[in-house]
Amino acid sequence: MGGLVLKALVFYAPGDVRVVDRPEPIVNAGEVLIKVAAAGLCGTDRHIADGSYTSAKSMVLGHELAGVIQEVGHGVEHISVGTRVCVDPNLGCHSCNYCRAGKPHLCLNAQAVGVTRDGGLASYVSVPAELCHPLPEGLSPVHAILGEPLSCVVHALDRANIELGSKVAIWGLGTSGIMMIQCLRAMGQPTIIGVSHHEDQRNLALRAGATQVMTQEEAKQSLEVDLAIEASGSPSAFEPAFNALAPGGRMLLYGVMSPGDVVSLKPEQMFRRELTLIGSYVGPRTLDRALSLLAARIVEPEMILGDRLNLEEAREWVLKEGARKRAKAYVVFE
Ligand SMILES: [Zn+2]
Numbered sequence: 001m002g003g004l005v006l007k008a009l010v011f012y013a014p015g016d017v018r019v020v021d022r023p024e025p026i027v028n029a030g031e032v033l034i035k036v037a038a039a040g041l042c043g044t045d046r047h048i049a050d051g052s053y054t055s056a057k058s059m060v061l062g063h064e065l066a067g068v069i070q071e072v073g074h075g076v077e078h079i080s081v082g083t084r085v086c087v088d089p090n091l092g093c094h095s096c097n098y099c100r101a102g103k104p105h106l107c108l109n110a111q112a113v114g115v116t117r118d119g120g121l122a123s124y125v126s127v128p129a130e131l132c133h134p135l136p137e138g139l140s141p142v143h144a145i146l147g148e149p150l151s152c153v154v155h156a157l158d159r160a161n162i163e164l165g166s167k168v169a170i171w172g173l174g175t176s177g178i179m180m181i182q183c184l185r186a187m188g189q190p191t192i193i194g195v196s197h198h199e200d201q202r203n204l205a206l207r208a209g210a211t212q213v214m215t216q217e218e219a220k221q222s223l224e225v226d227l228a229i230e231a232s233g234s235p236s237a238f239e240p241a242f243n244a245l246a247p248g249g250r251m252l253l254y255g256v257m258s259p260g261d262v263v264s265l266k267p268e269q270m271f272r273r274e275l276t277l278i279g280s281y282v283g284p285r286t287l288d289r290a291l292s293l294l295a296a297r298i299v300e301p302e303m304i305l306g307d308r309l310n311l312e313e314a315r316e317w318v319l320k321e322g323a324r325k326r327a328k329a330y331v332v333f334e
């Protein structure tokens with residue numbers, strides 16, 4: 001290697017995202033160089049692109065990636081060249097209170113691939129070796145790009161601590177909502193209701209194992225569930241989801257809202273009906289379980305992967321230009 005120039009999708013400033021030539025990444029001690037096989041796009045990239053999610057500038061986007069290790073830096077011994085890996089983008093500092101308490105995702109000095117340092121929307125990226133998770137037998141790198149979003153779903157369902165036999169409804173049937181339905185079906189949950197205003201997403205939810213689907217308007221009438229999952233990222237879904245909680249019910253806040261978003265909530269209802277609100281952020285230490293779920297086809301990659309884009313189309317996607325693409329949109333590097 002050396003002197004290679006690669007095409008990359010780079011975020012410069014809110015509204016300014018470009019496909020540019022970048023030099024081959026430097027591989028520092030403790031890092032590995034990955035030849036990227038594919039990278040997924042997600043709502044977080046759109047939030048970065050419009051400035052509503054804090055990130056580094058002049059940075060390659062892409063926090064959902066998998067590929068093959070091409071080179072290892074000084075001191076890297078546990079993983080070797082040629083290993084196929086998925087990257088956990090979230091890096092804790094190892095020294096703050098939260099890292100010491102085993103909660104690296106709450107780290108006060110957190111770094112993230114594709115958010116605070118160069119990501120995988122380029123044919124090569126260097127990342128700390130500790131973030132690389134070898135792929136299980138039979139899982140292709142292209143399918144493995146779903147590992148990161150699924151690791152967040154696994155963490156969220158851990159946090160929800162759902163009881164068997166519960167009634168669950170999910171607002172928002174994008175990639176995460178559909179993955180949640182597949183996981184809930186595998187857990188044997190008898191009532192899984194998908195809520196979306198997109199007919200194509202409602203149909204996909206039924207194929208994924210939802211027992212019932214509804215429009216947002218329909219879900220405002222007489223729905224009562226033990227667990228309401230807000231996976232749309234839209235503040236307008238908060239109140240209907242909250243109002244659908246049965247006594248003792250729990251609401252999982254999963255969708256990425258903007259920092260300035262405000263919702264209204266009835267504290268008297270929370271008090272008298274003993275309701276619980278649960279937040280869930282990223283997927284700490286859940287990536288290996290996510291990859292197992294993909295390899296076992298509990299979550300079916302083909303059902304989740306949508307339109308394959310080139311980098312220029314990916315630029316339009318993050319800036320919300322061009323035609324609507326089927327989730328999960330992704331880029332493959334040959
Ligand atoms: Zn993502």
Ligand SMILES: [Zn+2]
Nearest residue numbers: 093096099107
């Ligand atoms: Zn820390």
